[in-house]
Amino acid sequence: MARPNRSREAILAAAAELAASRGISATSMDDIAQFAGVSKGSLYYNFESKNELFGALFVKVQHDLVPALQETLDGCADGQDSLRVLIGEVLVRLQAQPALAKLLVAEIFRSDRNWSESVGTFRDSLAQLFSTALAAARPDLDDARSLLLASSSLGAVLTSGLEWLVFEPERSRDEVVDALMMLLVPFSPETA
Structure with a gap:
């Protein structure tokens, strides 16, 4: 070893x-x-170089975070539980590393950096996890809308997580998860 x-x-x-x-x-x-x-x-x-360093940073974050989130998803029941648990776990990870949360929000949707390939691979991995969870929570979505909503969900969770950490730390994680679930899984009699 x-x-x-x-x-x-x-x-x-x-x-x-x-x-x-x-x-x-x-x-x-x-x-x-x-x-x-x-x-x-x-x-x-x-x-x-600095480019190599930041590329390696995003590769490390991907290798640390994505398998842990996948393991969390694997342990979930189907339906909205998958999405709720995934959102909650991302928020826990952001809370544990607030500097990383700020960096991810600033960089994850940029494509003009030398390390964009590393960030893009990381973003795609996270979006795939969200796509899987959304498919379980929202069976009404087709594949094309699910992938677009997955990227939107990722952005919403990262931004809401940073908002929570910086401006509203008195809120509980569950409050943030509930707000995001209201956004991502619209109310209907079937989801009540």
């Missing part, structure tokens, strides 16, 4: 924290090395 690269992990954590507070463009490699407590040599040993 390979030893964890603690310098690499510290660098990725520092990059996420600084980019969330300053923006990626205003975050330099020197700033990241200093914040991570590593030498510039260690930084450049792990990442040749």
Whole structure:
């Protein structure tokens, strides 16, 4: 088993924290090395450039988050429970890493960055999870509308999660989940 690269992990954590507070463009490699407590040599040993670093950050987030969310979905009953549990788990993960929440909201729908391919793969993986949960919660949707609604749902959950964390932290996670469910699964006598 390979030893964890603690310098690499510290660098990725520092990059996420600084980019969330300053923006990626205003975050330099020197700033990241200093914040991570590593030498510039260690930084450049792990990442040749800022583009490579942020690409690796989004790949890491995908590898950490998507399987955990899939496992959560696999344990759900069909119907609205899948969507409710998925939304709740995304919010729990955002709450645990508020800097990452800010970074995801800022970057997930951008396509003009050098790391856009990494972000796009991550976004597509998350949208597929939402598509699966929506198909269970909304059997009235055809595949084309389900995929579009999945991307919209992802954006709504990320944005609402950030709104909750930054401006309304006194609300419970369940209140945020309930509000999102009202948005994504319109009321009808069948869903009551």
